[in-house]
Amino acid sequence: MSQQPTGGTPNDDRPTAPNRRNFLLSSAAVTAGAVGTHVLPGTAAAQPGNGAGNDWPDGPGERVRPHQPDAELRAILAEVDEQRIEAIVRKLASFGTRHTLSAQDDPERGVGAARDWIAEEMRRYAEASGGRMTVTVPSYVQEPASRIPEPTRISNVVATLRGDTDPNRVYVVSGHYDSRASDPMDATSDAPGADDDASGVAVAMELARITATRRSQATLVFAAVAGEEQGLYGAAFLARQFAEAGSDVQGMFTCDIVGSSTADDGTRDPRSVRLFAQGPPTTEAPERAETRRTIGGDNDSPARQLGRFVHENGHRSATGMDVRVIYRLDRYLRGGDHRAFLEEGFPAARFTEPNEDYAHQHQDVREEGGVQYGDLPEFCDFGYIAGVARVNAATLWPLAQAPSVPRDVVVDTSGLTNDTTLSWSPGSGTAPEGYEVVWRPTAEPFWTHVIAVGDTTSATIDLSKDNVIFGVRAVAASGHRSPAVFPFPPEA
Numbered sequence: 382m383s384q385q386p387t388g389g390t391p392n393d394d395r396p397t398a399p400n401r402r403n404f405l406l407s408s409a410a411v412t413a414g415a416v417g418t419h420v421l422p423g424t425a426a427a428q429p430g431n432g433a434g435n436d437w438p439d440g441p442g443e444r445v446r447p448h449q450p451d452a453e454l455r456a457i458l459a460e461v462d463e464q465r466i467e468a469i470v471r472k473l474a475s476f477g478t479r480h481t482l483s484a485q486d487d488p489e490r491g492v493g494a495a496r497d498w499i500a501e502e503m504r505r506y507a508e509a510s511g512g513r514m515t516v517t518v519p520s521y522v523q524e525p526a527s528r529i530p531e532p533t534r535i536s537n538v539v540a541t542l543r544g545d546t547d548p549n550r551v552y553v554v555s556g557h558y559d560s561r562a563s564d565p566m567d568a569t570s571d572a573p574g575a576d577d578d579a580s581g582v583a584v585a586m587e588l589a590r591i592t593a594t595r596r597s598q599a600t601l602v603f604a605a606v607a608g609e610e611q612g613l614y615g616a617a618f619l620a621r622q623f624a625e626a627g628s629d630v631q632g633m634f635t636c637d638i639v640g641s642s643t644a645d646d647g648t649r650d651p652r653s654v655r656l657f658a659q660g661p662p663t664t665e666a667p668e669r670a671e672t673r674r675t676i677g678g679d680n681d682s683p684a685r686q687l688g689r690f691v692h693e694n695g696h697r698s699a700t701g702m703d704v705r706v707i708y709r710l711d712r713y714l715r716g717g718d719h720r721a722f723l724e725e726g727f728p729a730a731r732f733t734e735p736n737e738d739y740a741h742q743h744q745d746v747r748e749e750g751g752v753q754y755g756d757l758p759e760f761c762d763f764g765y766i767a768g769v770a771r772v773n774a775a776t777l778w779p780l781a782q783a784p785s786v787p788r789d790v791v792v793d794t795s796g797l798t799n800d801t802t803l804s805w806s807p808g809s810g811t812a813p814e815g816y817e818v819v820w821r822p823t824a825e826p827f828w829t830h831v832i833a834v835g836d837t838t839s840a841t842i843d844l845s846k847d848n849v850i851f852g853v854r855a856v857a858a859s860g861h862r863s864p865a866v867f868p869f870p871p872e873a
């Protein structure tokens with residue numbers, strides 16, 4: 382028998398047999414146990430070694446289980462409306478083109494008409510919020526650059542649901558409302574941009590509508606950004622505005638090309654959505670990056686922790702969808718708006734459909750050799766977009782109701798030991814009810830074990846830091862958990 386389940390979780394009513402092989406030492410760690418209500422009992426035992434590697438090492442804690450949505454989130458998920466999503470995609474396609482260089486003052490056609498319609502819709506949603514949701518259209522003039530021939534106004538449409546208790550902590554979901562034809566500089570040809578990216582805008586708008594009537598702890602931002610196809614300009618502007626305001630953006634998701642699950646060969650995968658999550662942050666200071674390499678932290682960037690959070694919360698039994706986390710910034714040869722946030726040092730990731738059909742992206746609308754080209758609404762699957770919206774809701778809502786991630790998470794490396802001492806500080810906002818230490822074998826992609834350590838800022842776990850990856854996360858009284866934070870040794 383490789384391991385006894387650990388006691389200490391309130392819904393674990395079997396006789397508990399704490400022993401040294403489980404966890405101990407931090408006084409608070411053993412006694413608190415008041416958190417962890419999502420941890421299911423009785424499943425912690427790993428299988429005896431079969432040589433596969435990932436069952437080793439043995440160690441303390443309960444098996445990590447997918448989080449199940451609470452009543453409020455279930456209500457949110459039930460409100461996601463496929464027909465509204467379809468109406469948004471068709472409306473956006475009806476503006477002919479939404480190219481960033483197209484008309485900004487024509488009421489019928491072009492990027493300006495689309496901008497005004499999105500803002501008007503979002504303002505209508507915000508009316509239900511009792512003043513907590515505000516809609517703005519921040520803009521700036523982009524000077525000439527490779528795909529910007531003359532000074533061009535870039536406008537975002539931003540709906541902000543202000544958090545009740547921790548308003549400076551922000552989570553963002555975005556789609557880009559600009560579109561393009563075959564030639565990235567062609568501002569006049571039809572560019573319906575249904576999949577790329579009216580689908581992502583529809584996700585952001587639908588979630589704005591549904592959450593407008595609700596109270597959130599942290600702030601949620603629903604954005605339709607412009608200039609993506611010309612060089613991520615709108616997203617970079619939005620990220621810069623957050624950075625300049627000192628906002629604590631703890632998660633950003635771009636939904637870009639989330640409109641269909643059908644590949645060019647007809648293969649369908651309507652239950653999967655890919656989430657692209659970057660490895661080591663490119664913005665990390667050189668000394669920190671060197672430490673990360675040395676201690677094997679290359680799979681534990683904040684973006685990867687966000688990916689693990691999506692995997693744990695957006696799973697099929699909650700959303701009808703499987704989240705396929707891909708440990709990569711983006712697809713080959715492609716880019717997206719999450720990159721602009723990563724470059725400001727904010728954790729961010731990209732949702733994209735599982736298969737792409739390149740006849741319906743970045744293509745002039747035309748028939749050629751019996752094939753219909755162009756990014757037309759008829760090639761979208763609106764039920765699929767609704768599924769992606771549910772995955773986003775099942776991620777963003779719990780993030781914004783959970784405590785902040787813990788700060789200054791440190792692993793004690795002052796001596797050679799076969800156990801592990803972790804310490805941390807609380808993040809901003811309402812104090813969490815407690816904390817959990819999570820861990821996994823180094824070759825595992827997702828957290829495998831969780832140990833409730835209670836309302837404390839340090840814990841010693843009877844498991845060698847040399848053999849596994851640890852993380853620390855905060856738990857609210859409501860049961861919502863933050864993403865985990867990977868510990869670094871104390872800075873010299």
Ligand SMILES: [Zn+2]
Pocket residue numbers: 557577578609637638
């Ligand atoms: Zn796109």
